[in-house]
Amino acid sequence: MNENLFTSFITPTMVGIPIVPLIIMFPSILFPSPSRLIDNRLVSIQQWLVRLTSKQMLSIHSHKGQTWALMLMSLILFIGSTNLLGLLPHSFTPTTQLSMNLGMAIPLWAGTVATGFRYKTKASLAHFLPQGTPSPLIPMLVIIETISLFIQPVALAVRLTANITAGHLLIHLIGGATLTLTSISTITAFITFTVLVLLTILEFAVALIQAYVFTLLVSLYLHDNT
């Protein structure tokens, strides 16, 4: 059973060829670009959602931070669509792989830090020492703040990986339990099935929330540094 549980997270290969790049690029064809004044239903809904999200997300930034609008919006669309597509049966979710999440988190975080150091060096360095600390505590606090700064990208990546992986694993486990219980006792199977339905609703929410949290945190780091 152990080996069975984690086989949905291995990189999928078809006839020996890894098809992971195809799966990563697949969500892009679900977002057609608007070509007319009034498009079809799909494009209109996506346009409305993107406008709503971008207004909400970019309202807190200064002029310099708003140059990151394209990056943040494509980030939230990519993570959201990839997570949601992973809820289809048998599909592979690229965001369950720590390698990919680190690849997204580290460059973005490093970009925000580099922007801060380049344009507002004193203010960025001042982040390491909160206001009003008593003098004897200063060295320790600087060390703690440095550690907390360097942990930010790792936390971003691991948060996303762990949440999505845990959700998928729970669905596998409870689904397997429901199937096995149908032959033993129908009522328990029904209760387990209800749990499965609730869990799936939770997973839909988590898929979107994780995308939002990732992007929100990146934008917060950006706000600190612009």
Added chain:
Amino acid sequence: MASVVPVKEKKLMDVKLGELPSWILMRDFTPKGTAGAFQRGYYRYHNKYVNVKRGGVAMVLAAYMLFNYCPCYKELKHQRLCKYH
């Protein structure tokens, strides 16, 4: 058998079976040509099924699900209903 219109300019449905090898050989296999072929195929599908007033992506998602079944088949073979595993 030579036809009135040169083979090069015909669409695939108009090409006769005997002329098929020469039609395939004259296709543009440069990267730009291959990319153009993919783009044209995508937009044919998109404008016929998605870009209409009441179209949708349900068919695309169903095909994606079936496509993802193929790599999983090896592990799922053991979960068939049989008397002895």
